[in-house]
Amino acid sequence: MNDIVKNDLDLISKELYLESPGLWIDFSDKVGENVFDEFVLYIASKYDYPSIIEYALKNNLIDLNDKSKNSNFNTISKHLINTAKNNNSKKVLNLLLDNNDSCDDCSDINKLEENLNSETDKYIPSFTCTNCDSNILEKGYKIIENKTLKYSTKDDKIVEIKKDVLDTVICVNCNEKLNVKPKELEVVCTINNCTSCKADLRKVGIIAKNQMTYDENTNTFKTENTGYVCSNCNSYINNNQKEYFLLK
């Protein structure tokens, strides 16, 4: 057993000890006896330690095509893939997919893997519901539209003549009315982006522009105020963005 495996076993052991002491005893006993069965690899999949699965495979300590002890899965491999998916264990998932040649739901899993990758790379804006603590930008929120209708003699039917969005936002998860307006949520979503060219300010950068006035007493220019513009298009960033990026 190489140092990486030993070290990873130690790390898992520590995490498991804190989270579920009962499982920790079983895990430590098995690892102590060099038993790398479905249970041990399940734990490795859950905490995303591919080195341990690799070790078991290399030393023929397990056959992933064997029947799983969990009746929901045909094979150990499927059980571990499912565990890795549910726990967002990307390293283990990659390893298992590379090793899995008889995979009938590979395309699903590959898609899921792509999603996992793109989701973690992407910035997700957040607005937390004060009632249920969910991020409504992820879970969803309802808005209320106010429509004005009228009978049209030209069309011989009722037609919509006006539509506004009310300043109401309702959490889809708990139905609580929230103290925020739809427009404000849009601002939250674009806080990193230039409002004019939509470029990501964190990538293109911003330029500070100092407004300086001449002071006759001291014979010098002094800074009146500083504005910040998008490096891409020279538009000023808004006050919310100034606040968000802690700029003065």
Ligand SMILES: [Zn+2]
């Ligand atoms: Zn809620």
Ligand SMILES: [Zn+2]
């Ligand atoms: Zn711009």
